[in-house]
Amino acid sequence: MRTDSSPQTIFRKDYTAPAYLVDTVELGFDLDPARTIVANRITLHRNPASKSRDIVLHGEEIELVQVRLNGKALTASQYRLTPSSLTIPKAPADVVLEIETLCAPVKNTTLSGLYVSNGNFFTQCEAEGFRRITYFPDRPDVMAKYTVMLRADKQLYPVLLSNGNLIEEGDLGDGRHYAKWEDPFKKPSYLFALVAARLVCQEERYTLKSGREVLLQVWVEEGNLDKTDYAMQSLKNSIRWDEERFGLELDLDRFMIVAVGDFNMGAMENKGLNIFNTKYVLANSRVATDVDYAGIEAVVGHEYFHNWTGNRVTCRDWFQLSLKEGLTVFRDQEFSADMIGTDTGRAVTRIDQVRTLRQAQFPEDAGPMAHPVRPDSFVEINNFYTVTVYEKGAEVVRMYQTLLGRDGFRKGMDLYFERHDGQAVECDDFRAAMADANGRDLTQFERWYSQAGTPVVTASTRYDVAARCYEITLSQHCPATAGQPDKLPFHIPVAVGLLDANGKDLLLRLEGAPSPKHAPTTVVLELTEATQTFRFKGIDQKPTPSLLRGFSAPVVLEYDYTDAELLHLFSHDSDPVNRWEAGQRLAMERLLVLTSAVAAGDTLALDDTFIAAFRNVLTDDTLDPAFRELALILPSETIIAEQVPVVDPQAIHGARQFMRRTIGAALRPELLAQYHANQTPGDYSPDAVSAGKRALKNLALAYLLIAPQDADLALARQQFEQATNMTDRAAALAALIHSGADASASLASFYADFEQEALVVDKWFAMQAAAPGTDVAAVRQLMLHPAFTLKNPNRARSLLFNFANANPPQFHAADGSGYDFWAEQVIALDKINPQVAARLARSMDRWRRYVPALQVHMRHALERVAARSKLSNDVLEVISKALS
Numbered sequence: 001m002r003t004d005s006s007p008q009t010i011f012r013k014d015y016t017a018p019a020y021l022v023d024t025v026e027l028g029f030d031l032d033p034a035r036t037i038v039a040n041r042i043t044l045h046r047n048p049a050s051k052s053r054d055i056v057l058h059g060e061e062i063e064l065v066q067v068r069l070n071g072k073a074l075t076a077s078q079y080r081l082t083p084s085s086l087t088i089p090k091a092p093a094d095v096v097l098e099i100e101t102l103c104a105p106v107k108n109t110t111l112s113g114l115y116v117s118n119g120n121f122f123t124q125c126e127a128e129g130f131r132r133i134t135y136f137p138d139r140p141d142v143m144a145k146y147t148v149m150l151r152a153d154k155q156l157y158p159v160l161l162s163n164g165n166l167i168e169e170g171d172l173g174d175g176r177h178y179a180k181w182e183d184p185f186k187k188p189s190y191l192f193a194l195v196a197a198r199l200v201c202q203e204e205r206y207t208l209k210s211g212r213e214v215l216l217q218v219w220v221e222e223g224n225l226d227k228t229d230y231a232m233q234s235l236k237n238s239i240r241w242d243e244e245r246f247g248l249e250l251d252l253d254r255f256m257i258v259a260v261g262d263f264n265m266g267a268m269e270n271k272g273l274n275i276f277n278t279k280y281v282l283a284n285s286r287v288a289t290d291v292d293y294a295g296i297e298a299v300v301g302h303e304y305f306h307n308w309t310g311n312r313v314t315c316r317d318w319f320q321l322s323l324k325e326g327l328t329v330f331r332d333q334e335f336s337a338d339m340i341g342t343d344t345g346r347a348v349t350r351i352d353q354v355r356t357l358r359q360a361q362f363p364e365d366a367g368p369m370a371h372p373v374r375p376d377s378f379v380e381i382n383n384f385y386t387v388t389v390y391e392k393g394a395e396v397v398r399m400y401q402t403l404l405g406r407d408g409f410r411k412g413m414d415l416y417f418e419r420h421d422g423q424a425v426e427c428d429d430f431r432a433a434m435a436d437a438n439g440r441d442l443t444q445f446e447r448w449y450s451q452a453g454t455p456v457v458t459a460s461t462r463y464d465v466a467a468r469c470y471e472i473t474l475s476q477h478c479p480a481t482a483g484q485p486d487k488l489p490f491h492i493p494v495a496v497g498l499l500d501a502n503g504k505d506l507l508l509r510l511e512g513a514p515s516p517k518h519a520p521t522t523v524v525l526e527l528t529e530a531t532q533t534f535r536f537k538g539i540d541q542k543p544t545p546s547l548l549r550g551f552s553a554p555v556v557l558e559y560d561y562t563d564a565e566l567l568h569l570f571s572h573d574s575d576p577v578n579r580w581e582a583g584q585r586l587a588m589e590r591l592l593v594l595t596s597a598v599a600a601g602d603t604l605a606l607d608d609t610f611i612a613a614f615r616n617v618l619t620d621d622t623l624d625p626a627f628r629e630l631a632l633i634l635p636s637e638t639i640i641a642e643q644v645p646v647v648d649p650q651a652i653h654g655a656r657q658f659m660r661r662t663i664g665a666a667l668r669p670e671l672l673a674q675y676h677a678n679q680t681p682g683d684y685s686p687d688a689v690s691a692g693k694r695a696l697k698n699l700a701l702a703y704l705l706i707a708p709q710d711a712d713l714a715l716a717r718q719q720f721e722q723a724t725n726m727t728d729r730a731a732a733l734a735a736l737i738h739s740g741a742d743a744s745a746s747l748a749s750f751y752a753d754f755e756q757e758a759l760v761v762d763k764w765f766a767m768q769a770a771a772p773g774t775d776v777a778a779v780r781q782l783m784l785h786p787a788f789t790l791k792n793p794n795r796a797r798s799l800l801f802n803f804a805n806a807n808p809p810q811f812h813a814a815d816g817s818g819y820d821f822w823a824e825q826v827i828a829l830d831k832i833n834p835q836v837a838a839r840l841a842r843s844m845d846r847w848r849r850y851v852p853a854l855q856v857h858m859r860h861a862l863e864r865v866a867a868r869s870k871l872s873n874d875v876l877e878v879i880s881k882a883l884s
């Protein structure tokens with residue numbers, strides 16, 4: 001919570017080295033929910049890189065009992081204590097500090113620091129949670145070796161875990177027991193973790209490629225042991241993959257994953273003791289969908305990969321967050337793609353990444369919270385765990401690989417570890433390793449880290465028959481963002497191909513470039529100036545350009561495609577990402593026309609050419625079902641909103657619904673045929689092929705249920721009742737809810753069947769929240785349901801976030817009631833959990849783009865929140881940036 005009236009902005013340029021470095025940390029915990037005693041013994045030495053002789057320790061919401069320096073208790077006059085720090089001025093060069101503090105984990109609803117969830121103790125220290133446990137220089141460039149002694153009641157907390165290796169355990173005789181853990185690796189405080197809990201585990205001994213054996217454990221509450229197989233399998237796959245792709249081996253003898261029901265984010269990479277949101281661990285076919293399974297694989301991979309990219313090499317300061325996050329997201333994306341293995345499978349994962357960027361990152365980059373991948377300032381670091389730092393950061397890393405090739409990228413990675421293992425470094429160090437390992441100048445590439453905003457690349461082309469030459473001119477500009485009015489050109493890899501009239505790829509020979517023995521069908525053009533022209537030689541007919549293949553850079557690509565060219569690409573492009581993209585462009589053009597027509601009250605129409613193109617892809621059995629499903633999903637209302645000058649959410653919703661309804665009616669026989677052709681009988685398996693079939697089948701069902709005939713409703717009800725897995729059951733229920741037909745009986749039976757499964761109850765709330773038939777009053781009603789609570793982040797997200805972000809027509813109700821509700825909930829959540837409140841606050845980011853009548857209500861709601869006297873820094877930063 002805010003302690004003084006104006007929150008401080010922290011600037012990257014103000015970085016100074018720590019005055020003291022820590023060698024060892026010995027922590028003793030006497031765990032008690034209401035009164036935990038933490039004894040902390042640290043050895044420090046003065047940092048030669050600093051002139052200061054003051055030891056500055058961070059501390060928040062903890063009670064200091066005593067502090068001893070080199071064996072002597074300090075009196076209050078010998079240190080300075082503020083609500084957020086403990087400073088010992090003019091300290092000697094070598095120091096042993098012994099600090100005793102108290103905290104109350106059961107009262108900690110922020111889920112940062114040491115907290116209680118369902119009666120068990122957990123910690124979350126990234127970014128600045130360790131200071132809520134003990135006084136410490138809580139910054140990532142202070143790395144130390146930790147030994148941890150845990151003492152707790154044996155009955156209540158039979159399992160005592162911390163980082164590294166268990167070196168001792170035993171009974172204390174008074175109903176309590178202890179466990180001592182030692183982490184052999186130096187680490188920053190944000191990677192510290194402990195768990196004291198009543199849990200059980202699935203465990204396995206696993207042999208690394210080197211022959212060394214390690215112990216793998218997945219810890220969950222009793223009753224969930226039937227849901228740990230997939231997480232364990234994903235962990236083993238991750239270990240193997242990192243050995244094979246990057247030559248990186250697990251450096252510990254023991255690696256643990258622990259699931260917790262109350263968690264602010266997805267999971268956390270604490271050294272050797274990853275703590276996970278249950279959502280990313282627990283799965284079986286009864287409760288988890290294909291999307292859940294994919295999420296588990298990705299997040300288990302992500303946290304495991306952090307062991308090298310984040311833990312062995314960490315960040316110097318939090319401005320460098322993308323150094324570990326962008327790189328680790330890229331690694332988990334590559335892992336998921338490799339697990340599928342096929343080219344189209346890889347492309348499907350790539351398309352999903354592009355959708356996320358457009359849905360969330362492009363809007364962020366164009367809104368009031370826009371920031372570079374490496375931000376220059378922040379008020380609250382927790383607000384910067386963003387799609388820009390994570391997903392755009394991963395795109396930046398991907399561009400190195402696109403520019404340097406897979407082998408070149410690997411060389412860069414090897415050099416990065418050779419230089420920086422055990423260090424806390426900067427994004428620039430990663431870029432330098434990539435450049436030096438490949439003898440490349442990547443100076444200009446730095447702008448991807450320093451400049452915010454989504455670059456726009458505009459292409460124009462010219463075909464010269466006589467010269468048999470095809471010219472592509474690329475220009476770039478980047479819109480202004482807060483504090484960055486003018487941008488310099490980026491170094492942008494633009495992968496292109498050229499299709500002939502039959503849809504075949506032409507062999508490409510780029511003028512001025514060395515000609516390889518075999519001419520390629522895709523070349524990567526390097527756009528580094530404001531405008532550049534590239535010439536392809538020996539082109540005998542005017543081709544259709546396939547630009548930005550594989551989405552080779554996180555940019556908006558503008559090119560004046562004709563409908564005929566897009567149809568050609570949609571039927572033939574050998575690059576599946578651009579094939580999908582052509583379909584999205586065809587749809588978007590029409591959606592924009594329809595949106596205007598709805599707003600103007602004109603009659604709506606959709607051309608047969610478009611329907612025919614969709615029919616062709618839907619029925620093309622040579623294409624993967626997973627690809628067909630993606631190709632047939634229309635751009636979301638959020639993505640459409642980013643394309644119009646002034647957002648009228650009702651018009652967008654009306655346009656998109658009209659298009660879906662028209663497709664559903666026109667393609668009814670084909671949709672039904674695909675529905676039946678893509679059944680997955682037999683035992684459930686979450687593999688990509690089966691999941692793709694289910695996705696296509698369930699998309700067909702959704703289209704059929706937009707304006708359902710009785711037979712369609714019967715089909716959905718039958719699927720709902722007879723489903724043998726959650727993917728099909730949930731899809732049928734969602735389709736029924738969205739159809740507008742009475743789904744109350746199905747909703748009730750679903751709830752009754754799954755009320756013991758928290759993650760399924762989340763789905764039950766989420767589905768209702770996102771349905772266009774659910775208005776504010778209905779959401780308020782759902783909040784009164786006994787299973788609803790604001791205290792559990794997953795539950796709060798399932799209802800509130802889905803309403804605010806996935807139900808535009810109701811959230812943006814004309815009377816502003818959605819915004820009033822939003823303001824109330826941001827305020828209520830902020831008292832419990834500022835991090836989660838600040839995320840909900842972000843739902844209003846784009847308010848200035850809406851029609852004036854809505855803007856008035858939105859401003860009013862924002863001001864209502866801003867007027868509160870006791871806002872957290874988290875919410876205050878988001879709201880003030882929105883209003884500024």
Ligand code: 0A1
Nearest residue numbers: 124126127264265267268269
């Ligand atoms: N480093 C984690 C994400 C994470 C960040 C902050 C947290 O609490 C405030 C928790 C988790 C990851 O990238 O997975």
Ligand code: ZN
Nearest residue numbers: 302306325328
């Ligand atoms: Zn991460």
